[in-house]
Amino acid sequence: MYRKIFAIWLGSMLCVSYLSACDICGCSIPHSNMGLLTNLHRNSLGCRFSNTSFEVAALSGSKIKDRFQAYELNGAYYFHNKLRFYADVSYQNNQRIESDQKNSIHGIGDLKAGLAYELVNRELFNDSYKFYFEIASQIKIPIGKYNANLHDLNLPENFNLSNGAWGIGLNPRCAFSNAINGLVINANYILQSNSKYGYKFGNPFQFQTLYYYETTISEQFKIIPFAGYYFEHIGADHHKNKRTVEGTGGQGHFIDVGMNLNYTNFLLSFSNAFALDQKYSGGTAKLGSKYSVQLTYLF
Numbered sequence: 001m002y003r004k005i006f007a008i009w010l011g012s013m014l015c016v017s018y019l020s021a022c023d024i025c026g027c028s029i030p031h032s033n034m035g036l037l038t039n040l041h042r043n044s045l046g047c048r049f050s051n052t053s054f055e056v057a058a059l060s061g062s063k064i065k066d067r068f069q070a071y072e073l074n075g076a077y078y079f080h081n082k083l084r085f086y087a088d089v090s091y092q093n094n095q096r097i098e099s100d101q102k103n104s105i106h107g108i109g110d111l112k113a114g115l116a117y118e119l120v121n122r123e124l125f126n127d128s129y130k131f132y133f134e135i136a137s138q139i140k141i142p143i144g145k146y147n148a149n150l151h152d153l154n155l156p157e158n159f160n161l162s163n164g165a166w167g168i169g170l171n172p173r174c175a176f177s178n179a180i181n182g183l184v185i186n187a188n189y190i191l192q193s194n195s196k197y198g199y200k201f202g203n204p205f206q207f208q209t210l211y212y213y214e215t216t217i218s219e220q221f222k223i224i225p226f227a228g229y230y231f232e233h234i235g236a237d238h239h240k241n242k243r244t245v246e247g248t249g250g251q252g253h254f255i256d257v258g259m260n261l262n263y264t265n266f267l268l269s270f271s272n273a274f275a276l277d278q279k280y281s282g283g284t285a286k287l288g289s290k291y292s293v294q295l296t297y298l299f
Contacts, residue, residue, distance in 0.1 A: 096155060
């Protein structure tokens with residue numbers, strides 16, 4: 001049974017665009033739709049579009065609309081049947097609309113790369129079920145532009161294409177499945193260093209559990225809908241003097257719903273998150289839409 005369900009990118013399909021909070025939140029977290037990649041031990045190359053939007057309450061009482069979009073290239077390659085290298089880089093477009101005035105920043109974001117190692121891949125209950133577990137680590141390389149004086153452009157810190165800091169991440173993933181359905185559990189934590197100017201963005205944590213069901217239309221075509229729970233938490237930012245930046249950090253609980261369409265070597269994935277409860281930037285920012293689309297080629 002060759003199946004793998006893993007956090008994509010952030011893991012690999014990615015599941016990851018940047019979920020950035022709001023005006024005074026100054027935080028960002030990669031979100032992966034954590035979709036399903038079928039066919040274990042196959043290399044992949046993909047492209048992904050993601051969109052996250054917020055509505056922020058301004059001090060004047062008006063509403064500010066923030067939109068964070070990413071166009072990502074990602075891939076994975078097996079050096080060994082248990083060891084996978086993966087990487088992604090994105091072109092980002094961050095836009096703010098305030099009082100009918102539009103301001104935006106766009107360009108290349110940070111590079112993320114890592115290794116995933118398969119620890120367990122065994123059959124259970126008379127070979128009717130399979131349990132899979134892997135541990136992945138990643139490094140975030142700040143190749144994107146970071147502007148420490150972004151406030152001079154009347155934009156918050158989180159509109160930067162990069163947070164100007166290196167990061168190290170840990171991402172355990174497991175799946176329990178049979179021939180047609182299964183349960184996937186993912187977690188991701190990134191420890192970020194200070195930017196070269198001393199500002200430190202909060203460390204992000206994500207957790208997701210998904211149930212999927214596979215329907216075979218033909219030998220070459222499969223439909224795999226999935227749904228589950230997703231949680232994210234972003235720690236508070238800190239100034240160079242270690243003082244907490246007011247209003248930064250936040251968290252949200254979501255229902256994740258999506259679908260994979262698998263035709264021969266191609267996988268088309270959709271994912272949408274619906275907020276159950278959220279509190280970003282002290283409650284002044286409200287998440288609007290959060291979705292992603294991924295096209296993957298398996299080889």
